[in-house]
Amino acid sequence: MKKRTFVGALFAMGAAAALSFTSSASAAGDWPQENITLVVPYAAGGTTDILSRRVADLLQGELGKPVVVENRPGAGSTVATAQLTRARDPNYRILMASPGHTIGAAIYPGLRYDPVNDFRFIRNVINIPNVLVVPANSPFNSVADVVKAAREKDGMAFSSSGVGSSIHMSGELFKSMIHGKMVHVPFRGSGEALPALISGDVDLSFENLPSVLPSIKGGQLKALAVTTAHPSPYLPGVPTIADAGKDLGLADYQTSAWFGLIANKKMSDEAVTKLQAALNKVMASDAFKQFLPQIGAEPATEQGEAFKEFVAKDVKKWAAVAEEAGIRRN
Structure with missing residues (x-):
């Protein structure tokens, strides 16, 4: 009687293991099962x-x-x-x-x-490209204008939405490649940075396209170039920084x-x-x-x-x- 019980127990354990394996295999092949x-x-x-x-x-x-x-x-x-x-x-x-x-x-x-x-x-x-933008009344009308001023003018300021943002780092990359004298002015978000840029409190920025597109279309900002490898379809006629600055040390500039x-x-x-x-x-x-x-x-x-x-x-x-x-x- 004990032998039968033992054998039966082994059979039950084997069946349970097989069922468990089958369930696990099924679960493994049924992703996703949860939110x-x-x-x-x-x-x-x-x-x-x-x-x-x-x-x-x-x-x-x-x-x-x-x-x-x-x-x-x-x-x-x-x-x-x-x-x-x-x-x-x-x-x-x-x-x-x-x-x-x-x-x-x-x-x-x-x-x-x-x-x-x-x-x-x-x-x-x-x-999404970042865009090199300047106030509408800025004397800068090209990447070449910005590079010349950044190399010669002390205190030329570029704004960002904060230290370490892609906007900030795009500016630092630009500054490094042209060996410029630009000064970074961080704000607490683009909501604060944009009014300062539009009013001319800072000289330029490398803002995200969605943030500045309305101001570009509205004539408050001028778009000089985009940071990506190719021009943006949303800014027809605006060159890339790499193309516009290829003879100014910026031929390899690219970020997004x-x-x-x-x-x-x-x-x-x-x-x-x-x-x-x-x-x-x-x-x-x-x-x-x-x-x-x-x-x-x-x-x-x-x-x-x-x-x-x-x-x-x-x-x-x-x-x-x-x-x-x-x-x-x-």
Whole structure:
């Protein structure tokens, strides 16, 4: 009797193990089974937030599960990024990264994560140019005018939305490449920086396109060049800094405000593959294409390893600029 009981117990245990294995295999092949959290490492209302909410809406239609946006601002995006590396369930938490990811690595000492090797890079979603702009009544009408003044004039000021922003670092890169004497004047956001620029309190800025496009169209600001490798379709006739300054030390100048999805390095291959496929469908949709002009954006192309390589190059670029300019944040 005892032998039968023992054999029966073994059979039951084997059946339970087989059922458990089958259930686990099924679960592994059925991602997503839970809600997905898309973290925005900035406060609500900015470009990152607006983009993330649109992507979340469209993604959940492809994935069949809610994609919930969560704002976690702090320390130039490094607070939310550090939390991503400690995600309890790495398959269900993603983050909308931007230049803050690579600039933060350059200017915040003692970060407890590697900006490249501690993450999986799903896909770069959009690129937005920064624009070299001056007040409408400025004597500067070209990149050449700005370079000449920046090399000769002491105290020439460029504004930004804050230390370590892509706007600030675009200016520092420009200054470094032309060996200029420009002085950085940081403000608490573009809401404060733009009025100072328009009034002429500062000489120029390298503002994000969405922030200055209304002022350019309204005649309050002049757009002299864009920071990207190619001209922007939203500013016809405005050259790139690289083209306009190719004989002035700026032939290799290039930067943009990029926005892409990243995840914890422990996210499964299945989750990454399905998320990439869903995001590709989102970006190919008419709804997404019609959204892009609202934020002056163009679709990006880098995915997976190509996106990782793009980020790694950005980290090195900003590390060199930050070191030369002596930029560090606590």
